[in-house]
Amino acid sequence: MILLLLLTVPTPSPPSSSRLLSGQEQEKKEVTVWVNTASGVYHCPGTRWYGKTKRGKYMGECEALKAGYRAAYGRRCGSVCKEAMPQGTLFTTEGNVVCGRKAPK
Numbered sequence: 001m002i003l004l005l006l007l008t009v010p011t012p013s014p015p016s017s018s019r020l021l022s023g024q025e026q027e028k029k030e031v032t033v034w035v036n037t038a039s040g041v042y043h044c045p046g047t048r049w050y051g052k053t054k055r056g057k058y059m060g061e062c063e064a065l066k067a068g069y070r071a072a073y074g075r076r077c078g079s080v081c082k083e084a085m086p087q088g089t090l091f092t093t094e095g096n097v098v099c100g101r102k103a104p105k
Helices: 004-008 023-029 059-066
Strands: 032-036 040-045 056-060
Touching: 004 056, 032 059
Parallel strands: none
Antiparallel strands: 032 040, 032 056
């Protein structure tokens, strides 16, 4: 009977991957993007123009946003940025930029 009780005791589960990220973990979650310096648009890894425009440079997505560059097609790459975005920038719940209009409800 005692052996049976020990086997039914629940064991603690590992920490959930959906927990809140600490400041250091948030900084590590920055995606490297390709900035087209001629157009002021940045491209995410795996997209058509990533690293392929004539003039450009690699940098972190948060750094690119802080420098005033915008995401290609209004789609961010998924970096977790602590810095404030340029004033007037609106985002949907999926993190996509909505330019020139109110974010959808």
